[in-house]
């Protein structure tokens with residue numbers, strides 16, 4: 001059976017999560033494979049990725065990078081996927097905050113649209129409680145993207161999405177400002193501006209299963225900073 005979908009998995013120190021999540025994803029369908037993008041994790045996640053590639057052959061691809069950054073890792077993964085003979089790309093976190101059980105729902109919904117966003121904030125969705133600092137920062141970035149930039153999406157910061165490959169192939173990656181998690185919002189903004197059809201489906205976001213968060217305050221502030229830069233693009237064609 002040929003691969004239809006590649007799931008992009010960004011990893012930094014995810015030793016305990018990587019193999020279980022990859023096996024869950026591969027177990028869903030023979031038409032699904034993964035692309036692991038590891039930024040030289042000191043905990044050996046990259047070696048685990050190589051072992052998985054050896055075991056699963058064409059269904060597990062690995063990109064090793066010297067650079068660090070959730071945003072640039074995503075760009076590297078997507079640029080690789082557009083060269084592959086598949087129809088769809090999915091991105092998700094590897095720490096089990098995103099449940100792989102939603103993947104078949106994404107693949108069903110993508111048939112009628114260009115992008116499907118896994119949303120914590122539509123009816124039926126759920127998020128975890130976060131500290132006051134993170135809540136304020138995410139309110140500010142939602143305000144910038146939804147109300148100033150006009151993005152018609154409830155969960156602008158979702159890192160669980162499914163795309164038709166052509167959508168990713170059409171984005172101007174070299175112009176992106178984000179190197180960290182701002183990528184999620186910047187991507188959606190640029191996709192919406194091109195007139196692609198986007199649909200949100202509810203997901204339940206849960207706490208990471210093992211390991212530690214990689215994103216410090218600077219990472220969480222990035223979407224707002226990038227958002228302000230994008231305001232200056234609004235007037236351009």
Ligand SMILES: Nc1nc2c(ncn2[C@@H]2O[C@H](COP(=O)(O)OP(=O)(O)OP(=O)(O)O)[C@@H](O)[C@H]2O)c(=O)[nH]1
Nearest residue numbers: 010011012037039068069070073093094208213214
């Ligand atoms: N390649 C790569 N992946 C990263 C980097 N930073 C984070 N990731 C991955 O991106 C995903 C999301 O990062 P998390 O650390 O879980 O961020 P978070 O969900 O906001 O934080 P937690 O709530 O603690 O899980 C995970 O799969 C990480 O391993 C990075 O610099 N490079």
Ligand SMILES: [Mg+2]
Nearest residue numbers: 093095097208
């Ligand atoms: Mg996480």
